[in-house]
Amino acid sequence: xxxxxxxxxxxxxxxxxxxxxxxxxxxxxxxxxxxxxxxxxxxxxxxxxxxxxxxxxxxxxxxxxxxxxxxxxxxxxxxxxxxxxxxxxxxxxxxxxxxxxxxxxxxxxxxxxxxxxxxxxxxxxxxxxxxxxxxxxxxxxxxxxxxxxxxxxxxxxxxxxxxxxxxxxxxxxxxxxxxxxxxxxxxxxxxxxxxxxxxxxxxxxxxxxxxxxxxxxxxxxxxxxxxxxxxxxxxxxxxxxxxxxxxxxxxxxxxxxxxxxxxxxxxxxxxxxxxxxxxxxxxxxxxxxxxxxxxxxxxxxxxxxxxxxxxxxxxxxxxxxxxxxxxxxxxxxxxxxxxxxxxxxxxxxxxxxxxxxxxxxxxxxxxxxxxxxxxxxxxxxxxxxxxxxxxxxxxxxxxxx
Amino acid sequence: xxxxxxxxxxxxxxxxxxxxxxxxxxxxxxxxxxxxxxxxxxxxxxxxxxxxxxxxxxxxxxxxxxxxxxxxxxxxxxxxxxxxxxxxxxxxxxxxxxxxxxxxxxxxxxxxxxxxxxxxxxxxxxxxxxxxxxxxxxxxxxxxxxxxxxxxxxxxxxxxxxxxxxxxxxxxxxxxxxxxxxxxxxxxxxxxxxxxxxxxxxxxxxxxxxxxxxxxxxxxxxxxxxxxxxxxxxxxxxxxxxxxxxxxxxxxxxxxxxxxxxxxxxxxxxxxxxxxxxxxxxxxxxxx
Ligand SMILES: Nc1ncnc2c1ncn2[C@@H]1O[C@H](COP(=O)(O)OP(=O)(O)OP(=O)(O)O)[C@@H](O)[C@H]1O
Ligand SMILES: [Mg+2]
Numbered sequence: 172x173x174x175x176x177x178x179x180x181x182x183x184x185x186x187x188x189x190x191x192x193x194x195x196x197x198x199x200x201x202x203x204x205x206x207x208x209x210x211x212x213x214x215x216x217x218x219x220x221x222x223x224x225x226x227x228x229x230x231x232x233x234x235x236x237x238x239x240x241x242x243x244x245x246x247x248x249x250x251x252x253x254x255x256x257x258x259x260x261x262x263x264x265x266x267x268x269x270x271x272x273x274x275x276x277x278x279x280x281x282x283x284x285x286x287x288x289x290x291x292x293x294x295x296x297x298x299x300x301x302x303x304x305x306x307x308x309x310x311x312x313x314x315x316x317x318x319x320x321x322x323x324x325x326x327x328x329x330x331x332x333x334x335x336x337x338x339x340x341x342x343x344x345x346x347x348x349x350x351x352x353x354x355x356x357x358x359x360x361x362x363x364x365x366x367x368x369x370x371x372x373x374x375x376x377x378x379x380x381x382x383x384x385x386x387x388x389x390x391x392x393x394x395x396x397x398x399x400x401x402x403x404x405x406x407x408x409x410x411x412x413x414x415x416x417x418x419x420x421x422x423x424x425x426x427x428x429x430x431x432x433x434x435x436x437x438x439x440x441x442x443x444x445x446x447x448x449x450x451x452x453x454x455x456x457x458x459x460x461x462x463x464x465x466x467x468x469x470x471x472x473x474x475x476x477x478x479x480x481x482x483x484x485x486x487x488x489x490x491x492x493x494x495x496x497x498x499x500x501x502x503x504x505x506x507x508x509x510x511x512x513x514x515x516x517x518x519x520x521x522x523x524x525x526x527x528x529x530x531x532x533x534x535x536x537x538x539x540x541x542x543x544x545x546x547x548x549x550x551x552x553x554x555x556x557x558x559x560x561x562x563x564x565x566x567x568x569x570x571x572x
Numbered sequence: 573x574x575x576x577x578x579x580x581x582x583x584x585x586x587x588x589x590x591x592x593x594x595x596x597x598x599x600x601x602x603x604x605x606x607x608x609x610x611x612x613x614x615x616x617x618x619x620x621x622x623x624x625x626x627x628x629x630x631x632x633x634x635x636x637x638x639x640x641x642x643x644x645x646x647x648x649x650x651x652x653x654x655x656x657x658x659x660x661x662x663x664x665x666x667x668x669x670x671x672x673x674x675x676x677x678x679x680x681x682x683x684x685x686x687x688x689x690x691x692x693x694x695x696x697x698x699x700x701x702x703x704x705x706x707x708x709x710x711x712x713x714x715x716x717x718x719x720x721x722x723x724x725x726x727x728x729x730x731x732x733x734x735x736x737x738x739x740x741x742x743x744x745x746x747x748x749x750x751x752x753x754x755x756x757x758x759x760x761x762x763x764x765x766x767x768x769x770x771x772x773x774x775x776x777x778x779x780x781x782x783x784x785x786x787x788x789x790x791x792x793x794x795x796x797x798x799x800x801x802x803x804x805x806x807x808x809x810x811x812x813x814x815x816x817x818x819x820x821x822x823x824x825x826x827x828x829x830x831x832x833x834x835x836x837x838x839x840x841x842x843x844x845x846x847x848x849x850x851x852x853x854x855x856x857x858x859x860x
Contacts, residue, residue, distance in 0.1 A: 245763055265766045278764035282782050291778070292768035341767060 194257060196346055196379045197242060197270075200570070202251035204237050212236040213403035218332050219396075219422045224370075226382045226390040226537065229400035230426070236275075238400070239349050240545055242381065244268045256346055266295070269433035271340035273350040277332045279324035283337050285311065286320040292343040292393035294384040294495055296398045311340040313372060330361045345380040354389070373504070391415065399423045421546050431476070432550035434511050435469040437462070445545050451488045458542030463547035476517035478505060479535050480528065488537035491515055493530050509535055574640060579766030623840070630833035632798040635753070637827035647700060649830035653838070658832055662819035668730065669815060670799035673738035680739075681746025686780070688747070689754045703748060706741040717806030722809065733794070737809045738802060742795040753787030786854060800839070 174554060195218030212234040219225045227235045240246045241253060244265035252261045260268055271292070280288050286307050293303035311317050314334040324332055325542045333353060336419035339346055353369075363572035370393060375382050385388050390397050391411040398408045399422075407419040435449035445458035449469045454471060479488075494514075505528070507515040515536050528534070545555040584858040620658040629639055635645030654660045684703070688696055708713065718737050722729055761783070810818060820832055 241768060243763075245767075265763070266769045266771055272766060272767045274760050274762070276758075276760065278758065278760040279781055280761060280764070291765070291770070294766070295771075295774060339764075339768065507760035 181561060185237050190256045191542065195219055196223075197381065199238075199242075200252045200254070202238070202241060203247045204241060204246060205249045206236075211404050212241070212248075215400075215403075215538060216251075216400055217405060217408055221346075222377050222380055224373055224380045224382065224395045226384060226394040226397045227400060228384055228387060228390040228426075229344040229406075230385060230399050233259070233398055234399040234403040235385070236351055239272070239351055239381065239383050242347075243270060243349050253375075265284060269343070269345050269346040270347045270349055271343055273333075273336045273340045273348065273353045275353070277324070277336040277563055279332055279335055279339070281324050283322050284323055285316060285327070287325065288335060289342050291337045293332060294340060296343065306342055307338075310342045313334075313341070313375065314338045329357055330365065333357065333365060334368075337369075339464060341372075341376060341378070345378060347381055349381045349383075351383045352385070353382075354384075362389075369393065371536055391427070399426060401426070404547060417544065418470065418546065421468050421470075421548050424468075424546060425550045426546070429473050429516065429518075431469075431471045431473060431514075431516055432546075433469045434549055435467055435545065437464050437467050437545060440550070444540060447545055450491075450513050452489050454489075455540050456545050457541055458545065464543055466549060468546045468548060468550045469545055470544045471538050471542055473516045473518040474502070475538045476515060477537050478507070478517050478519060479537070480532065488535040489515065491534055491536050493528050493534060496528060507534065509536075515530045587642075589806060627840075628831050629836050630837050632830050634828075634830060637829075639828045639830045639833065640850055646830075649834045651835040653831055656829060658814070659819060659823075659831055659835065662814045662816045663754045665731070665813055666800055666816040669734050670794035670796050673735045673742055673799050674792050674796045676735070676739045677742035677746050677795055679745045681791065681795075682750050682784070682788050684747040685754050686784075689757070690759065701759060703744050707748070711802075711804035714829050715805040718805065719808040724749040729809050730813050733809040733811065734806055734813060734815065737805050738799040741802075741805070742798060744829070745790040745798060746788070749782065749791035750787050753784055757784065775782075789850065793843075794848070797843065 195324040197219040198214050199218075202212060202215045204211065215234075215238060227238060229235055237246060241248050244260065244263060244267075248261055248302040252259050254260065255268060255270060272521035280291065283291065286304065289307035289311055290303040293302070293306050300308070303567045308317070308320065311320055314337050316331065316334050316338060319327060319331060319335075324335065327335065336353070350369075351393055354365050357365060366389060369380075382390070384504075391414075394411055396408060396410055398412050399414060401422050403496065407414060409417075409421045414423060418427065418430075422482055424430040425432060433449045435454075437447050437449040438453070439446045440462060442457045444455045444457060445462055446453055446455050447467065447469055450452075454469065491509045491510050493505065494508050495504075497506075499518075502518040502520055505519055507517065509515055517536060629642070630649055631645055631647065632639055632642055633644045635641065635643055635647065639643070649655075672686070685697070687693075688700060688703075697849075715737070718733075718740070721841055722733050727733060761779050762775050765779045766772070770778065803821065804813055806818060816835075823829075823832065
């Protein structure tokens, strides 16, 4: 996917932006990490401000953990540099860096009590025993584990172990806390509770959080800013709304939320709008200096698509045929086929004024000009999920009833 | 179904319909467990028979110098187990050799095991292979070649050559045993310790070592036993030093007092106590 040659400029501007800003707590400057001939992290650069909740989001194997491990000091960058509070730490071992990690499987010391687990940090930094203990107790209170201080990790539930891991990582008063999918092992309910808990603790201690996750919802709800990664590269950095409303690449648009991604051809740009040919019609979308030319992708979020059944309005729209209707609770998911055969997905809220629709009905799909985005590169080929759905649908239709 | 259809029609008559009563278990079903238990019991009995004989004959009141024929019950040997000084000396030599060689092999074997599991380095594959050799090579070959080496070096054989010879196979044994334990070790614990500010040394002493200690202790105990009862390799490299197995072997030609049995029984009791204590310790640790 990355061979369209657009990302390098993207990440280069991100680097420049990070370098130009005020002094960041954590700065990555053109960091690359290779294992043998495999590139795990590829020319990544960004800065994280003090007190920020910063997420690294991306699919499995995209290099999130490797990036985090380089910040923690477990891996040395192959090239590029990492600065903590302004000092280059690229070759400083983990035990001399003032950042702490919450590991995915907690990595609590099984032979120590909760209190000793938490006091291990200050003890390692040669804090006197009594002080280390009182500091440990203080942090154990912050994570509300004071009733379990004398237990061993094996006698705690997953959520409780999670809190201890958090306390242990906070007790050294780090300049930043690194969390590698800390909620990955918890069930959905506990996960949501812990998300709130994490935000509360972050507010309370005011420490920079670098949070690794592959769960886009988690990243969107918790983060101040998100870096979306793919195949070792940072695709886009921005606030959750920026990432959702104005994805920079086809990958980001497809990875965060749901998106209609249609191949299109840019035919002209004028007064801040781009005209594209897509879905057998000429459509407009807002343009900026980064807008591509020629072959591109038009993106529209399903909830921005309006569907009208009766007499096509003069407003620009696309004629389409209803192919599928799924009631999904708060929204109805409508699948439409445009004149050129492309699929248009629309999410229609409960306040719609649509008549009763069935597959085969003719409708018009439209959206505000501002809802469309022209992205560089072609949309990805239909993925296995879609393919499977279609086969299933065919089976369903041909089955005797 | 299609393949079935091409087959010639079945010629065998259909199985007789089940009789009304529930099928009674075959006789083998009922006797089977008894046979199995009886067999297992017999095997265990045969395995332990020599040990039982040793214990039993420690209470014998033997005729003459040899303790081979049961004559009558006596507590005489137990009342004075240390009557024969050479026997006691030999036991002390054995204990000393085992203690020294076990400490050496426990330390070196553990370090080898950790290194082999934790790191990939040039020669790690070869080390893995060489590690097995001392345990698989016939003891005669090991003993003889070691002796050749000591002679070449012009070293007088004695206490320290026995220690070296024992440590050689004990290191292999400890390394292989501890390796099995270390392989299941969660290395992110080391990352966590260093992340919290512990130096590599403190990480090893406070996190890695305490967690693999049970494996090290078990390996050390077994390798202590290996040293205690080694005969062939010791025979080659002992010089004038006499260990317990060597003494018993010599004594078998001249005199076998029941004190030998008493001492063997004492060793056995001691090892049972150690095993029991380690069980209690493990249970206490896991209970927390
Ligand atoms: N120690 C290593 N040796 C060799 N390759 C590695 C090593 N660590 C990571 N990699 C490779 O680098 C790539 C990035 O791995 P990384 O663990 O950073 O991914 P991730 O984004 O954290 O994925 P996940 O969501 O599955 O945890 C992967 O292809 C992985 O196979
Ligand atoms: Mg990971």
